[in-house]
Amino acid sequence: LTTIDKQSSMFEDVEFCVMSGTNEHSKTDLETKIASCGGIVVQNPGQDTYCVIAGSINVRVKNIISSDKHDVVGATWLLECFNNKTFTPWQPQHMIHMSPSTKEHFASEYDLHGDSYITDTNENELKDMFNRMPNMKEKVPLDMIAELEHRYSWDNSSNIFRRCVVYVDYFATVNNPDTKIDTSSLRITALQLRFHGARVTSNLHEGLSHVVVDDLTHLEEIKSVRRTFEKKFKIVSKSWVTDSLNMKEIKEEHRYLL
C-alpha cells in the first residue's frame, strides 16, 4: 500500500474496514481509494474503526450487524465522498446498520423513514426516500385519500369524482358482473370516472352515490332496486360525467336525473 499516490487527505487517520465491494467496485478497489485519501484500512473492525463499509450484504456483514457494535455504511457513501472529494456526512440512506449511539443521533435529526426533521426536503430527496420505503401492504383506504385531499384543499382539481361511488350500467343483466357488454361506450365512462377519483363498483349496493346509464333499458329495474335501499342513489345520464369533466367540476345532478 506504500506505493499509492496520495490524492487527498480527507480520510487522514480515519480507520475503515471494507467487508465487500459492489459490482462496479471491488473490495480492493475501495480499499485502495481509501488509502489514497489518507485513510487506514483494517481487515477486522476494532475499537478505533470509524465504520464498516459494505457494498453487498454477506455473512460477515450480517455477523457485524448482529453484534451491534459498529456502524455499517453502504459503499455508495464512500463513492459519494470520492466523487465530491469531501468527507460527506452520513445520511439515513447510506446506513445499512447503526450502532445504538448513532441511532440515537439520527433519531434526533431524522424520522423513521430518513426524512429530516429540520432541513427542508425537495422533490428528489422525497422521491429517493419514497423509493427506499418498503411497499406498504396496508394502503390508505380511499376514504382517507378523499379526506386528505379535502383537508389540504386538493379536492377540486383532477379528482373531481373522489367522493362518488358509482355503478355504471354496462352489464347486459343488472347487477351481474359476468355480463359485461364488451364494446359498450359506458366502459370508457367507467374508466373516466375512475381516472378522476371515483370508486366504480360492478354491483348495486347500499352506499352507492350514483348510477350512470346511457339508454333507458334498465331504468325501471334499477329504480325498483333503489326502492329497497335506505340511502338513495341518483340515476344520471352519461352526459353528467362528460359535462362535469369538461367543466372540471361536478355538475349539479338535477339536470341529468333520469
Add this chain to the structure above:
Amino acid sequence: MEKNVQRICLTSNPGPAYFLQVDWKKDLGNGFNVTLCDGSSAWTGQVPEDDISKEASDMEMDRQKYVDELKKALVLNVPTTNKYNYDLVEDPVDCYSFTYEKKLRDLSFKLGSLRLTKSQNPAEIIREVIIYCLNSMAKLHSQNDHLQKENGRLQSDWKDMHEQLETFVNAKEELEQDLYTKFTHVLNEKKVKIRSLKEKLEHNDQK
C-alpha cells in the same frame, strides 16, 4: 349512368310481379328511361326533361319537389310499397300507357304517365335487368365484406385501447395510493415529533 330495378304490381293485373327498371343520367330531373317487363314481354319508353318540367307546372308543383316525388315512386324501394299505384294499359293497338299515382288516404293523384312500346327483343332486356341485379348484388357483397372487416378492425382496436386505458387507470390508482400511503407515513412521523416536542415544552413550563 344510374339505374335501379324494383318490383311493382299493376292495378289492372295484380297477379304477376312486374319489374320496373329506371335509368337516368346524374339526376332524375334530366329525364329518364323506363323499362317494364314481366319475365316474358318487355316495354320501353322515355321521359324527356321537358316533360318533367311540364308535368310539374301542370300540377302546380315546385319542380324539385316533383322530381323528389318521382324518385320516391320510381326509384326508391320504399318498404311500404302500397303508397303508389302503377298501371299499364294498352291504349291503341301496340301502344301502351304506363301511369304512376300516389295514394293519399282515399284518393290518389297521378304523378305522371308515359307511352311505352313493346320491345321486339324482350329476352335481351330481361338479360340486362338480371345482369344489372347480379352486378349490384356482387357490389353489395364486396362492400359488405369490406365493412365487416373494417368493423372487426375497429372493434379490436377499441378493445386494445380499452385495455390500455384500463392499465393506465389501474397504474394511476395504484401510484396515487402508494404515494398517499407513504406521504401519510412521513407526515405522521412529523406529527409524532411535534407531539413529543410539545409535551417537552409543556413539561418545561410546569417546572
